[in-house]
Amino acid sequence: MKLLFDFLPIAIFFAVYQYTEDIIIATAVLIPATIIQIGYTWIRTHKVEKMQLVTLGLVIVLGGATLLFQDKTFIQWKPTVVNWLFGIAFLGSQFIGAKPLVQRMMEGNIELPEPVWYKLSWAWVLFFMLMGALNLVVAYTMSEEAWVNFKLFGMLGLTLVFIVLQGIYLTKHLKEPSGENSGND
Secondary structure, three states, rough: HHHHHOOOHHHHHHHHHHHOOOHHHHHHHHHHHHHHHHHHHHHHOOOOHHHHHHHHHHHHHHHHHHHHHHHHHHHHHHHHHHHHHHHHHHHHOOOOOOOOOHHHHHHOOOOOHHHHHHHOOOOOOOHHHHHHHHHHHHHHOOOOHHHHHHHHHHHHHHHHHHHHHHHHHOOOOOOOOOOOOOOOO
């Protein structure tokens, strides 16, 4: 559900683009939609994830540049910059700190052997880097409309496929819960 909520501003961007066929207007709506989304998250939970703040900052900066210069290139680069920054963060976390970023994010919910955390981290690094590159391929080789469709359906679809594949991979490596009552019920 959170993944779908995270894609809400993109869905709004898509809807406005479909209605107006104008990427500048869609970008002008994307900026406040993202601000409202982050504000709602803050009001509801009293915290905002760093990834959401990075995305918000890039929407404001690159979306603002799109509006200021009337040039769609800035907003088309935003998914690439976001994905590559996340990829760099996941990569760097393997060398800085005691645990990879993915482990810090997920270890409260699942228990995995140490080598699996590193493999999972590398998978996310690769995924983010490829998504960023794929965004540029679509932006520069296809029509504006194809890019807008890819931004919503392609990126969301590929992310969902990646998460499902990750889930399948993880089920093979999950450790049994370490509790006194496990297996005694």
